[in-house]
Amino acid sequence: MTRVVAVAALQVVVLLGMAGYHEYVQRTAPTFRIPLAPSDPFDVLRGRYFVLNPTDRFIRGGSPHLSQAEVDRFLFGEESFSGEAEVGFCPVDDIYRVCALRRPGESYSPGPATFWSRARLDLNRDTGFSLGLNLRLDRFFIPNQTELPGPETEAGWELEVSFRPGRTLLPRRLYFKAAPVEGAR
Amino acid sequence: MTPELEASLRQTSAGLQQQKAGGLVMKALGALGGALLLAGLILIIAENWDALPRAVKLGAWAALQVAFLAGAYRLGQSGQMAVAEGLALAGSGWVLAGIALVSQIYQLSSRAPNGVWLWLALLLPTAWVLPRRAVSVSIFAALVAGLLLEAHEVDSWIKAADTEGPWLWMAVPLLGAVLVSWLPTRVFALQAWTGFWVFGVITIAMLALGAAQEADSSDLGAAWWLVVPGLLAALALPDRCLPRSWDATAARVVMVAGLLPWVVMGKELDPGMKDAVAVGLAWIFQLVIAVAVIRAGARAGSDAWVNIGYVALLAGVLTRYFDFFGNYLEGGTALLLTGVLLLFILYALNRARQRTLAREQT
Numbered sequence: 001m002t003r004v005v006a007v008a009a010l011q012v013v014v015l016l017g018m019a020g021y022h023e024y025v026q027r028t029a030p031t032f033r034i035p036l037a038p039s040d041p042f043d044v045l046r047g048r049y050f051v052l053n054p055t056d057r058f059i060r061g062g063s064p065h066l067s068q069a070e071v072d073r074f075l076f077g078e079e080s081f082s083g084e085a086e087v088g089f090c091p092v093d094d095i096y097r098v099c100a101l102r103r104p105g106e107s108y109s110p111g112p113a114t115f116w117s118r119a120r121l122d123l124n125r126d127t128g129f130s131l132g133l134n135l136r137l138d139r140f141f142i143p144n145q146t147e148l149p150g151p152e153t154e155a156g157w158e159l160e161v162s163f164r165p166g167r168t169l170l171p172r173r174l175y176f177k178a179a180p181v182e183g184a185r
Numbered sequence: 186m187t188p189e190l191e192a193s194l195r196q197t198s199a200g201l202q203q204q205k206a207g208g209l210v211m212k213a214l215g216a217l218g219g220a221l222l223l224a225g226l227i228l229i230i231a232e233n234w235d236a237l238p239r240a241v242k243l244g245a246w247a248a249l250q251v252a253f254l255a256g257a258y259r260l261g262q263s264g265q266m267a268v269a270e271g272l273a274l275a276g277s278g279w280v281l282a283g284i285a286l287v288s289q290i291y292q293l294s295s296r297a298p299n300g301v302w303l304w305l306a307l308l309l310p311t312a313w314v315l316p317r318r319a320v321s322v323s324i325f326a327a328l329v330a331g332l333l334l335e336a337h338e339v340d341s342w343i344k345a346a347d348t349e350g351p352w353l354w355m356a357v358p359l360l361g362a363v364l365v366s367w368l369p370t371r372v373f374a375l376q377a378w379t380g381f382w383v384f385g386v387i388t389i390a391m392l393a394l395g396a397a398q399e400a401d402s403s404d405l406g407a408a409w410w411l412v413v414p415g416l417l418a419a420l421a422l423p424d425r426c427l428p429r430s431w432d433a434t435a436a437r438v439v440m441v442a443g444l445l446p447w448v449v450m451g452k453e454l455d456p457g458m459k460d461a462v463a464v465g466l467a468w469i470f471q472l473v474i475a476v477a478v479i480r481a482g483a484r485a486g487s488d489a490w491v492n493i494g495y496v497a498l499l500a501g502v503l504t505r506y507f508d509f510f511g512n513y514l515e516g517g518t519a520l521l522l523t524g525v526l527l528l529f530i531l532y533a534l535n536r537a538r539q540r541t542l543a544r545e546q547t
Contacts, residue, residue: 001259006314012247015287
């Protein structure tokens with residue numbers, strides 16, 4: 001019996017440890033908001049959730065936030081880049097947009113980029129440039145009882161994220177038109 | 186065997202038969218009870234998500250997990266095997282529910298296989314302290330689900346390019362069954378299920394290939410790292426992954442004959458002699474593996490495998506009939522001929538099945 005209880009305790013400690021770590025991050029990590037273009041599907045296994053679709057998951061040349069010069073500096077003469085890197089977020093009004101890129105271990109840090117997060121990049125020189133960005137912000141669970149303040153197709157959805165230096169962002173809370181969505185956190 | 190001796194043996198073994206049937210019903214009810222308990226708890230949490238604070242959800246999960254495992258152990262010790270199995274099943278599933286709970290509370294959306302690997306890692310030690318079949322079955326489920334999800338992940342080192350052929354769907358359960366057979370509690374029913382699955386996958390794949398005479402690309406890419414160990418392990422150790430009713434020869438015939446059309450075909454079905462041969466092999470070997478299973482079932486005294494084999498044989502004959510004559514069948518004559526043929530095949534196969542079962546009983 002002792003060994004069975006020990007195994008059960010191990011399972012409990014591992015999962016509650018995970019929960020404790022994320023609770024700590026949510027309570028202590030700096031936060032900021034990024035814009036979304038979500039969709040709101042439902043399936044039997046996952047229930048109801050937002051597919052987050054961060055607005056900056058695709059950026060093309062001519063973006064007002066990520067300049068051609070910044071992309072050229074990152075590519076350093078290469079035609080493309082595919083892999084893990086860090087993306088910098090700059091404040092634009094109340095939210096943050098992707099404005100800088102750097103390779104893992106690079107110490108470069110331009111002035112306006114306040115937060116640097118890990119992400120997967122697929123970057124090509126294609127009519128200026130085309131950047132596909134996987135920030136690993138895929139889904140946001142929404143309890144069935146939660147009433148959303150607007151349809152997901154309407155502009156104004158944002159996600160508050162917890163920032164961990166050098167690591168991926170963690171979703172924290174949904175916002176709609178700068179106001180937090182009650183029940184969805 | 187004289188009629189008197191047969192009657193005497195039947196009378197003395199009647200109790201054993203009843204006991205076996207009763208045990209099976211109790212196991213099934215235990216599993217059903219455990220599964221319903223698990224599903225009910227998950228639904229209660231989902232329905233009251235807003236009303237239950239995070240700490241209550243997590244605390245209740247932890248307390249129930251300890252209770253499930255301790256209860257399964259204690260009841261197993263006191264001889265309540267079916268209830269113990271039910272609680273062990275609930276406890277194994279509750280670990281996965283706990284991972285989903287933490288992910289849901291903190292909005293974690295990592296790679297799907299990572300959650301399954303964590304489930305497997307947390308379940309594994311249970312197999313050595315709680316000797317219940319439900320734990321081994323859950324570990325098998327976690328292993329197979331993890332490997333299949335991993336083969337579909339873009340960033341996985343065993344990413345499959347295309348999964349149209351039967352390779353992955355056969356090799357992964359076989360690999361899982363071989364690995365799980367070394368756990369302290371071995372589950373022979375799992376091997377029977379794996380055999381049924383493998384036989385079903387091969388039969389359906391060959392019937393479809395033979396009938397459609399076309400196939401999508403089955404380029405496995407990096408998933409060969411998964412398929413080769415799975416098939417080699419199954420060919421070397423069929424007694425650890427396939428039904429006990431199949432002898433080693435029958436098991437190897439089913440696997441080799443089942444995959445040979447795809448070996449000949451290569452990645453894609455192209456017009457040409459080589460791929461015409463592959464389709465021909467699918468026609469022939471679908472029947473060969475059905476006969477191999479009937480023969481193995483008859484030798485081992487397994488009515489179930491004899492019947493399954495005859496069903497596959499019937500499906501093969503009917504599919505070929507429509508393949509060859511489908512274009513010529515029109516109007517009432519077509520229906521008449523098909524009906525007569527179907528009844529004749531049914532008669533002939535049932536006669537053969539009855540003879541096989543009669544030989545098996547003597």
